[in-house]
Amino acid sequence: MSQDTPSIDRPRRRNSTATRAAILQAARETFTQRGYDGAGLREIAQTASVDTRLISRYFGSKEGLFAEVVDLAYEKSMMMTPEHNADAARYLLTGTEKDPADGLLLTLRSAANPRAATIMRESIERNYQHRLAEALPGPDAAGRSALLIAICAGVMLNRQLLGHTELNSADVERLIPYLHAALDAVADVPAENTGTD
Incomplete structure (x- = not known):
């Protein structure tokens, strides 16, 4: 098999560190613009280009996500x-x-x-x-x-x-x-x- 042969497409593995960082960045922007009450998890997930369920997986809840954003801010x-x-x-x-x-x-x-x-x-x-x-x-x-x-x-x-x-x-x-x-x-x-x- 030559080096020029394209590799077989495999499903890309999710980089959990990058996903977590993208959610935090999107959450920081959203909470800063809209405040805690105005920020929705769907909007944050959409901005981060992730499924909303990943926010619960990585941060547990909106409160947990906000707490981490605050510590970073x-x-x-x-x-x-x-x-x-x-x-x-x-x-x-x-x-x-x-x-x-x-x-x-x-x-x-x-x-x-x-x-x-x-x-x-x-x-x-x-x-x-x-x-x-x-x-x-x-x-x-x-x-x-x-x-x-x-x-x-x-x-x-x-x-x-x-x-x-x-x-x-x-x-x-x-x-x-x-x-x-x-x-x-x-x-x-x-x-x-x-x-x-």
């Missing part, structure tokens, strides 16, 4: 510790990446559903807040990490989604030292807890 979290806050402030005021804005849209469009809100809160607390708290010096790290995340989300909401004029001005870099100071005020150990007089 919140995965790129910045460290807002004293040694990183200058970079964090600069990124929050001048960054142009699309992913953080998409994560915020996913959050806002899904938050009205109590179960979706619980999934998102648990993801933030289990992943981002936990990592940040472990990296912060001093007492009450969990509470301070929650405050830092709230500051971050507020700046992103006003700048990227609402298009706040001052936060999108040509000279926005002048505000970086103020935001840096605000982040440090929460991330640094307060003077009364340092043990110095």
Whole structure:
């Protein structure tokens, strides 16, 4: 048999990793555009070019799929510790990446559903807040990490989604030292807890 002879067509085996990734990508786009309540499994399956039953096979349910999408959307979290806050402030005021804005849209469009809100809160607390708290010096790290995340989300909401004029001005870099100071005020150990007089 020569090398030029075409091979016999065999049914293609499904690549489960690629299928799972396609479903996650389609779900992320759909949940971001329509929120938890507006996103349907049929639409997600159609966008991913898969049978709807595969979503149940890989993720169990719409909730399970949403939970994985949320973990991915919140995965790129910045460290807002004293040694990183200058970079964090600069990124929050001048960054142009699309992913953080998409994560915020996913959050806002899904938050009205109590179960979706619980999934998102648990993801933030289990992943981002936990990592940040472990990296912060001093007492009450969990509470301070929650405050830092709230500051971050507020700046992103006003700048990227609402298009706040001052936060999108040509000279926005002048505000970086103020935001840096605000982040440090929460991330640094307060003077009364340092043990110095």
